[in-house]
Amino acid sequence: MWSEAEQRELEEILKKYPTKRSALLPALYLAQREKNWLDDEDMEAVAEALDVPITDVHAVVGFYTLFRREPTGKHMIHVCTDLPCALRGAEEFYLRLTERLGLPPEGGTTEDGLFTLEAVPCLAACDKAPMCQIDLQYYENLTDETIDTVLAQLRAEAQQETKA
Amino acid sequence: MANDYLKEHILLRHKDNPNIGDIDEYLSDGGYEGLKKALEEMQPAEVIEAVKASGLRGRGGAGFPTGVKWSFIPKGAKDVYIVVNADESEPGTFKDRELMEYNPHLVIEGAAIAAYAVGARTIYIYGRGEFKGPFVTLQKAVDQAYERGMLGKNIMGSDYSLDLHLxxxxxxxxxxxxxxxxxxxxxxxxYPRSRPPFPAVEGLYAKPTVINNVETMANVPGIIRHGVEWYRQFGTEKSAGTKVFSLSGHVNRPGNYELPLGVPIRYLIEELGGGVPNGKRVKAVLPAGESSLMVPEDKLDTPMDYESMGAIGSMLGSASFIVMDETVDIVWAAEKMIHFFKHESCGKCSPCREGTYWLSNVYHRIRSGEGTMEDIELLPKIIEQMSGNTFCPLGEFATSPVKASLLHFRHEYEQYIKK
Structure with a gap:
């Protein structure tokens, strides 16, 4: 399942650690990169590459929130609604966003499969609330207008890709 | 002037010199002189002594004396590791991220000096997964440091070699x-490990390991470069040096501010933070994120140092001040914090796993208007069973929002029942 480039990348990662097992989280990120989630085959490939029992790989994947076991939208949107952000209106910001994306209050994936929206705990940007991460990149001091502009850009990019 | 208490920024140097993230600018500002001095003029034991004498205490939250921590590494130990804790996830804390993104060489230099002091050959900087972006910036700085010989083989012309991985x-x-x-x-x-053995004896890969917070490392270059006396001019006798204060919540100018330890809370909120928006009053402040015991408005003249914050029944911790104005429903805030700890409990020990679950249920009942006075009585009973019985501090932290909000704002709970 590893491409040649990924294989090389994995070898570089392994050089950083005295044990193969230490490369487990980086290897899982690598396996997850292309489609945003991990299927059984991905996890077996990681287990095999690092000589880690497959049950251990499952245990680790289940523990960490940034690994996903189900298909998601093309882009992951994580809005922080923890206390410091909530004091600056992040809960209302998040709820309005779910409405505009046609999602229930608990978030989820948009009908077009473009976005998966989740409310998450603190992302270390409390002074710039409301904020979110899209595919782990920071977007801060947001308003409804600025987040809509960002999402419109991502929609346009996706359309371009489909045409190409 | 950086502010009334500090002439120039030391840790948040990028506020005075925005290009300090680039190695050339950092070098022309005297950067890596601390590392050079340590390598050329000091024995490792002297570096440890200097950090001990400086009074530097861990900036991640625990406040343990840094030099003492380093001295626990067994003499002559092989395969020693330095791990820099950049997991910064305490709600209200966003200082390490700023240091790594804007003043990364200060962190790298501090970690390198620490490595030299304890004889480590490898440093790992462990960042939370959400720091993928900041780590791109940090990696560029690490690459620059390798190119200029501050990391790698025979660093700065010495016979000492050092690697750093993110x-x-x-x-x-x-x-x-x-x-x-x-x-x-x-x-x-x-999952947390049982202690002993402590990481200084059996840490990473069961080898002696020093783990320090990002900001702790950022304090080290100044101590070595300018000396203990210079460092001790900042702060108080027991809380030496400057500290980055993360200010968030109901203030006009949230952000990171550097101050010597010992400045009153009021100065941070009113002068640097520009006060509470719309002329509102402060109701309570969480001085070290959601883990800390909130303090009411009448404590705002307390000096922000380890001993004074302890004396008012709270803690300085990571110094992440979350301000709540008079309109905040404290029971709502407490429920949010309990939700956080329930979500983050690793599940290893039952007092924390089950305790946060039950607390969450009781809060839900009270907040949805179905609570009784007995529910209010139940809360201290649950935290009593958690406190002192959890495997690691997370379970202890989870009791803070309950304990402090009941102590200062019990009437707000009762209002929910009477409604």
Whole structure:
């Protein structure tokens, strides 16, 4: 399942650690990169590459929130609604966003499969609330207008890709 | 002037010199002179003594004396590791991220000096998974440091060689606890380990390991470069140096501010933070994120240092001040915090796993208007069973919002019942 480039990348990662097992989280990120989630085959490939029992790989994947076991939208949107952000209106910001994306209050994936929206705990940007991460990149001091502009850009990019 | 208490920024140097993230600018500002001095003029033991004498205490939250921590590494130990804790996940804390993004060489230099002091050949900087972006910036600085010989073989012309690697976690607050972090770095679930053995004896890969917070490392270059006396001019006798204060919540100018330890809370909120928006009053402040016991408005003249914050029944911790104005429903805030700890409990020990679950249920009942006075009585009983019985500090932290909000704002709970 590893491409040649990924294989090389994995070898570089392994050089950083005295044990193969230490490369487990980086290897899982690598396996997850292309489609945003991990299927059984991905996890077996990681287990095999690092000589880690497959049950251990499952245990680790289940523990960490940034690994996903189900298909998601093309882009992951994580809005922080923890206390410091909530004091600056992040809960209302998040709820309005779910409405505009046609999602229930608990978030989820948009009908077009473009976005998966989740409310998450603190992302270390409390002074710039409301904020979110899209595919782990920071977007801060947001308003409804600025987040809509960002999402419109991502929609346009996706359309371009489909045409190409 | 950086502010009334500090002439120039030391840790947040980028506020005075925005290009300090580039190695050339950092070097022309006297950067890496501390490392050079340590390598050329000091024995490792002298570096440890200097950091001990400086009075520097861990900036991640625990406040343990840094030099003492370093001195626990057995003499002549082989395969010693330095791990920099950049897991910064405490709600209200966003200082390490700023240091790594805007003044990364200060962190790298501090970690390199620490490595030299304890004889480590490898440094890992462990960042929370959500720091993927900041780590791109940090990696560029690391690459520059390798190119200029501050890292790699025979650093700065010495016979000492040192490697530094970045490692990202994958979303788990518990990994900020140092032994959970080690397990995570070794490729396991982030469960805390039992102590003893302490990491200084059996840490990463069962080798002697020093784990320090990002900001702690950032304090080290100044101590070595300018000396202990220079460092001790900042702060108080027991809380030496400057500290980055993360200010968030109901203030006009949230952000990171650097101050010597010992400045009153009021100065941070009113002068630097520009006060509470719309002329509102402060109701309560969480001085060290959600883990800390909130303090009411009448404590705002307390000096922000380890001993004074302890004396008012709270703590300085990571110094992440979350301000809540008079309109905040404290029961709502407490429920949010309990939700956080329930979400982040690793599940290893039952007092924390079950305790946060039950607290969450009781809060839900009270907040949805179905609570009784007995529910209010139940809360202290639950935290009593958690306190002192959890495997690591997370379970202890989870009791803070309940304990402090009941102590200062019990009437707000009762209003929910009477409604």
């Amino acid at each position: 490692h990202l976690g994958a979303g788990a607050y518990i990994c900020g606890e140092e032994t959970a972090l080690l397990n995570s770095l070794e490729g396991y679930r982030g």
